[in-house]
Amino acid sequence: xxxxxxxxxxxxxxxxKALGMEMLELDRGEARFKLPYDPKLVGNPDxxxxxxxxxxxxxxxCSGASVFAAxxxxxxIATLDLRIDYLRAAxxxxxxxxxxxxxxxxxxxxxxxxVAYHDDPDDPIASSVGTFMLSTKPxxxx
Amino acid sequence: xxxVEQLAAAKQSGDYQALLDAVPYSKxxxxxxxxxxxxxxxxMRFADHLIGNxxxxxxxxGTLGALMESAAIFELLxxxxxxxxxxxxxxxxxxxxxxxxxxxxxxxFVTRQGRRVTNVRVEAWQDDRGKLIAAAAAxxxxxxxxx
Numbered sequence: 001x002x003x004x005x006x007x008x009x010x011x012x013x014x015x016x017k018a019l020g021m022e023m024l025e026l027d028r029g030e031a032r033f034k035l036p037y038d039p040k041l042v043g044n045p046d047x048x049x050x051x052x053x054x055x056x057x058x059x060x061x062c063s064g065a066s067v068f069a070a071x072x073x074x075x076x077i078a079t080l081d082l083r084i085d086y087l088r089a090a091x092x093x094x095x096x097x098x099x100x101x102x103x104x105x106x107x108x109x110x111x112x113x114x115v116a117y118h119d120d121p122d123d124p125i126a127s128s129v130g131t132f133m134l135s136t137k138p139x140x141x142x
Numbered sequence: 143x144x145x146v147e148q149l150a151a152a153k154q155s156g157d158y159q160a161l162l163d164a165v166p167y168s169k170x171x172x173x174x175x176x177x178x179x180x181x182x183x184x185x186m187r188f189a190d191h192l193i194g195n196x197x198x199x200x201x202x203x204g205t206l207g208a209l210m211e212s213a214a215i216f217e218l219l220x221x222x223x224x225x226x227x228x229x230x231x232x233x234x235x236x237x238x239x240x241x242x243x244x245x246x247x248x249x250x251f252v253t254r255q256g257r258r259v260t261n262v263r264v265e266a267w268q269d270d271r272g273k274l275i276a277a278a279a280a281x282x283x284x285x286x287x288x289x
Contacts, residue, residue, distance in 0.1 A: 015202035018170075018191035042166040044227075046145045051167035052230050053211055057204020061194075064203075079203045083234040 006068040029070035029102040033062040048092030059128045062098040063112040067132045070102040075135040082130040184213035186246045201241030210264040210278040217250035228282035239275040260284045
């Protein structure tokens with residue numbers, strides 16, 4: 001699947017747009033997304049820190065894009081599971097970057113790992129692993 | 143009012159919607175909460191901006207994760223005897239069926255309440271309570287807000 005097609009597909013997703021997500025980089029089996037800080041995504045109004053859910057959505061979207069970027073031809077995919085470890089609180093007022101890698105692809109399943117960070121990938125806010133079913137029928141994840 | 147004060151007020155009045163509305167991200171997702179007997183049900187009202195796959199169409203996986211995490215936190219806030227703000231350590235979501243463009247409900251069950259850590263599992267469904275669209279397991283760090 002061409003990287004241009006992945007970019008167009010990802011940027012057209014309504015929830016990605018609603019979150020203000022931007023695709024920074026796309027390479028074979030790799031994606032880097034930015035979630036700009038936005039007060040509407042705050043989870044704790046006292047501290048201004050983003051809600052974990054917004055970071056979940058960012059990691060899910062970025063991981064899915066890394067799978068598309070690893071495919072040679074377009075097939076529908078569906079997230080089977082996603083595990084997120086919250087390593088530390090995000091800092092108020094700062095953008096969050098996600099970097100995802102599709103590190104293994106079999107005939108049926110693709111495996112991803114990703115980190116979310118402010119500016120240093122070695123000082124992550126969250127890390128995740130995911131599995132994606134390939135060539136799903138519409139409406140099913142199996 | 144701080145979130146902790148708001149939480150204390152909600153625990154007194156039993157009106158948790160005000161607490162949900164105080165969290166910008168919960169409003170963004172369109173969350174509401176209601177009691178159903180002993181159960182606390184958190185609902186994410188369908189809106190176009192929750193779509194992750196316009197072709198099907200289907201909900202974005204991130205919105206389901208966020209709904210279930212919120213339902214778990216809510217359950218802990220309601221159940222806890224003291225006012226605590228749980229911190230998510232880890233969240234694992236199993237996606238079972240694609241989310242249709244309709245309202246989604248979630249209910250959390252506390253598996254084990256420890257002194258520092260609480261394990262919670264969460265179920266999410268749409269029009270059929272017996273057909274789960276997602277299931278999650280979450281672990282929270284729970285300590286009194288004063289600490």
